[in-house]
Amino acid sequence: VATWLSEAHLRHIQAHGSRDFPHECCGILLGTAKGDEKRVLRTVAMTNTHEDGHERRYLISPLEMLRVEKEARAEGLLILGTYHSHPNHPAVPSDYDREWAWPWYTYIILSVMGGIPAEMTAWTLLDDRSSFQEEPIHLMDAPPEAGS
Numbered sequence: 576v577a578t579w580l581s582e583a584h585l586r587h588i589q590a591h592g593s594r595d596f597p598h599e600c601c602g603i604l605l606g607t608a609k610g611d612e613k614r615v616l617r618t619v620a621m622t623n624t625h626e627d628g629h630e631r632r633y634l635i636s637p638l639e640m641l642r643v644e645k646e647a648r649a650e651g652l653l654i655l656g657t658y659h660s661h662p663n664h665p666a667v668p669s670d671y672d673r674e675w676a677w678p679w680y681t682y683i684i685l686s687v688m689g690g691i692p693a694e695m696t697a698w699t700l701l702d703d704r705s706s707f708q709e710e711p712i713h714l715m716d717a718p719p720e721a722g723s
């Protein structure tokens with residue numbers, strides 16, 4: 576499985592991570608999937624509604640999720656996964672991330688060190704939910720709509 580991102584989306588996720596630092600930011604990846612290739616065509620910034628000060632955890636509100644699902648369907652796009660930041664922490668999934676993840680979806684994690692975007696990684700959960708597998712992020716040329 577590989578995830579394709581445009582430079583505009585990459586920058587959108589990085590900007591969101593910096594803006595919300597030292598809190599975790601989160602958002603949704605919309606796009607198309609063909610075989611093992613996922614193409615992100617839109618990144619949608621979400622509000623982190625987790626109660627624990629959002630520093631190590633993120634939670635997307637079901638209402639916001641519903642709205643994005645509707646938009647995606649109207650545009651013929653799939654929800655491919657989510658992105659979130661790890662403030663002052665490496666771009667490696669936490670136990671919490673694994674607990675809340677679903678198979679098939681792509682989880683992009685951006686490390687933000689001192690407010691500066693650092694490493695970005697992508698992960699999918701194994702079907703038996705035992706662990707995450709890292710998957711490559713490829714940059715694609717055509718910069719589609721960068722999202723909100």
Ligand SMILES: [Zn+2]
Pocket residue numbers: 631659660661668669672684
């Ligand atoms: Zn995390």
